[in-house]
Amino acid sequence: MNVQARNLRATIGRVEAEHVSIRLGCGSTAIDAVTDMSFEILPGEFVCLLGPSGCGKSTLLGALAGHISPLSGRLTLDSMPVKGPHPERGIVFQHHTLFPWKNARDNVAFGPKMRGVGRAERRREADSILDLVGLNGFADRYPGQLSGGMQQRVEIARVLINQPTLLLMDEPFGALDALTRLRMQELLLEVWEQFRTTIVFVTHDIDEALLLSDRIIVMQAQPGRIQQEIKVGFDRPRTADITLSGEFLRLKQHCLKLLRGNRREDTLARLSPLG
Numbered sequence: 001m002n003v004q005a006r007n008l009r010a011t012i013g014r015v016e017a018e019h020v021s022i023r024l025g026c027g028s029t030a031i032d033a034v035t036d037m038s039f040e041i042l043p044g045e046f047v048c049l050l051g052p053s054g055c056g057k058s059t060l061l062g063a064l065a066g067h068i069s070p071l072s073g074r075l076t077l078d079s080m081p082v083k084g085p086h087p088e089r090g091i092v093f094q095h096h097t098l099f100p101w102k103n104a105r106d107n108v109a110f111g112p113k114m115r116g117v118g119r120a121e122r123r124r125e126a127d128s129i130l131d132l133v134g135l136n137g138f139a140d141r142y143p144g145q146l147s148g149g150m151q152q153r154v155e156i157a158r159v160l161i162n163q164p165t166l167l168l169m170d171e172p173f174g175a176l177d178a179l180t181r182l183r184m185q186e187l188l189l190e191v192w193e194q195f196r197t198t199i200v201f202v203t204h205d206i207d208e209a210l211l212l213s214d215r216i217i218v219m220q221a222q223p224g225r226i227q228q229e230i231k232v233g234f235d236r237p238r239t240a241d242i243t244l245s246g247e248f249l250r251l252k253q254h255c256l257k258l259l260r261g262n263r264r265e266d267t268l269a270r271l272s273p274l275g
């Protein structure tokens with residue numbers, strides 16, 4: 001993608017949430033997974049949702065993807081209400097969703113195929129995105145012939161080929177070993193430098209959130225809500241070397257304190273007879 005296209009992309013992808021509440025289930029078993037969340041994400045911004053298990057991160061991501069409707073409030077992408085799934089909002093999960101009977105190229109070319117792009121062109125596009133995610137020479141392999149990290153690269157390529165305005169990532173590297181995970185984080189940063197699409201990335205991992213994002217939205221549970229927003233101002237392009245800096249450790253300590261506070265509150269809520 002050329003520089004002009006990149007700049008153009010950075011003018012779209014503004015996310016706004018106004019007093020969004022999400023209830024899951026119904027009747028007496030319904031759960032208020034997210035309550036009164038308001039935030040804005042700028043075009044081309046990389047935002048992490050960080051918080052303890054059950055605080056509603058995946059639920060919020062599901063609402064941004066259009067898979068879940070909020071009970072109340074307003075969720076928009078470039079001022080248009082989010083209603084139902086759409087290729088402009090691509091999602092990458094931790095678990096693999098590749099078609100096992102298609103090779104990497106055909107998995108990646110699936111979106112363009114559905115849009116009616118001709119065979120030669122979609123193969124060319126798929127090969128070029130596979131190159132970008134470091135899978136040059138692996139296009140003919142089937143998912144079962146690829147490592148976990150490689151499969152996750154194919155997942156990312158499969159979403160990027162649709163040039164999403166908003167890329168939603170739900171703990172995409174959570175199942176990878178530490179070294180592969182680090183490589184994938186650096187790869188994502190490199191790819192994002194080129195695409196500059198808005199990213200909302202869910203993680204439990206403080207280091208991951210600090211390495212990747214421009215801003216962290218720290219959430220707390222019961223009910224899921226925003227605890228604090230933290231600006232992460234490290235220069236870009238970034239590599240994992242920043243994790244050794246004093247400023248990184250200072251921010252990490254701050255996040256830890258917030259999450260530990262969360263845990264203490266959760267335990268007290270469980271122990272209290274008043275709930």
Ligand SMILES: Nc1ncnc2c1ncn2[C@@H]1O[C@H](COP(=O)(O)OP(=O)(O)OP(=O)(O)O)[C@@H](O)[C@H]1O
Binds near residue numbers: 031033052056
């Ligand atoms: N289908 C469902 N029906 C009812 N409640 C649900 C459903 N899915 C999730 N929940 C509940 O909604 C709350 C938020 O869950 P969610 O998965 O969004 O949290 P999370 O922060 O992403 O957690 P984790 O980090 O463990 O994935 C939790 O209390 C969870 O038990």
